[in-house]
Amino acid sequence: MPYLPHDEQTNEYGLSGYGASTYGDAFADVYDEWYESLDDADFVRFMAMHLNTHCAQRNALVLELGVGTGRLLAQLIAARSHQDVFVGVDSSAAMLAVLAKRGLPSCVSTVCCDMSRDLPPGSFDLVFVGYNTLFNLPSEQSLSVCLSLVASRIQPDGFLIIDAVVPNDADGDNVSVRSITADRVVLSISTHNRASQHISGQFIEFSQSDGVRLRPWALTYWTPSQLDTIASAAGLKLVDRYATGDGQPFTSDSPRHISRYQTSR
Numbered sequence: 261m262p263y264l265p266h267d268e269q270t271n272e273y274g275l276s277g278y279g280a281s282t283y284g285d286a287f288a289d290v291y292d293e294w295y296e297s298l299d300d301a302d303f304v305r306f307m308a309m310h311l312n313t314h315c316a317q318r319n320a321l322v323l324e325l326g327v328g329t330g331r332l333l334a335q336l337i338a339a340r341s342h343q344d345v346f347v348g349v350d351s352s353a354a355m356l357a358v359l360a361k362r363g364l365p366s367c368v369s370t371v372c373c374d375m376s377r378d379l380p381p382g383s384f385d386l387v388f389v390g391y392n393t394l395f396n397l398p399s400e401q402s403l404s405v406c407l408s409l410v411a412s413r414i415q416p417d418g419f420l421i422i423d424a425v426v427p428n429d430a431d432g433d434n435v436s437v438r439s440i441t442a443d444r445v446v447l448s449i450s451t452h453n454r455a456s457q458h459i460s461g462q463f464i465e466f467s468q469s470d471g472v473r474l475r476p477w478a479l480t481y482w483t484p485s486q487l488d489t490i491a492s493a494a495g496l497k498l499v500d501r502y503a504t505g506d507g508q509p510f511t512s513d514s515p516r517h518i519s520r521y522q523t524s525r
């Protein structure tokens with residue numbers, strides 16, 4: 261039994277009224293407070309090590325897909341001693357406005373665009389996409405266009421690096437409490453459609469002073485082997501895959517994967 265009546269979830273995201281900038285626009289004001297301490301510093305170490313190996317003697321040109329508030333980019337810049345050039349794309353102007361206030365160095369520029377429609381020109385040494393951000397794309401078609409664009413923007417010896425969860429098909433619909441204080445409660449509600457591989461949800465904030473605030477999100481998830489198939493058709497071949505950024509081997513039980521792809525041109 262679907263959580264919503266069929267006619268209310270016919271949008272390609274599985275959530276009526278949802279679009280490419282909805283997530284960023286809804287979360288920009290709380291993103292850093294809620295997610296600054298995420299446990300993915302190993303992904304940044306992995307990319308820094310990758311750049312230190314592959315761009316040891318030169319400054320790298322790096323593109324982040326779904327850069328958001330610049331959380332990962334700021335850590336990567338701090339981890340590199342080279343004068344790299346960074347471009348971040350995001351579909352949400354609200355997210356990029358928060359990034360602009362972060363005070364990142366002048367080697368960083370941003371572009372507001374939907375990564376499944378366009379990417380900035382360039383011949384990048386590294387394109388990366390962290391924290392399940394690739395799953396923000398709503399369909400195989402949009403993922404496929406995005407990966408084809410990436411394949412056309414990386415150097416022949418450049419890489420795409422992805423950090424994503426391995427989806428757990430057993431997860432069902434969920435209602436839980438994210439946080440609670442004397443005058444505020446944030447509930448998390450989500451629904452999982454296994455057939456379409458969509459998970460959509462809302463963080464619902466009730467507070468004495470501000471009333472009710474909804475923060476919607478929608479993911480379309482892919483298993484590692486589905487990703488490899490779609491990437492391969494887009495001109496990208498898997499180079500290697502790890503369970504963590506510290507190089508733990510990837511196994512069939514790993515809950516997360518960090519995967520490197522190169523062009524198959």
Ligand SMILES: C[S@@+](CC[C@H](N)C(=O)[O-])C[C@H]1O[C@@H](n2cnc3c(N)ncnc32)[C@H](O)[C@@H]1O
Binds near residue numbers: 283396397
């Ligand atoms: C989960 S956040 C990750 C932000 C940042 N990379 C980080 O790890 O903190 C996902 C970001 O992707 C952006 N996004 C979602 N769909 C997008 C699309 N189609 N094109 C570009 N950016 C998109 C959102 O606006 C949001 O900033």
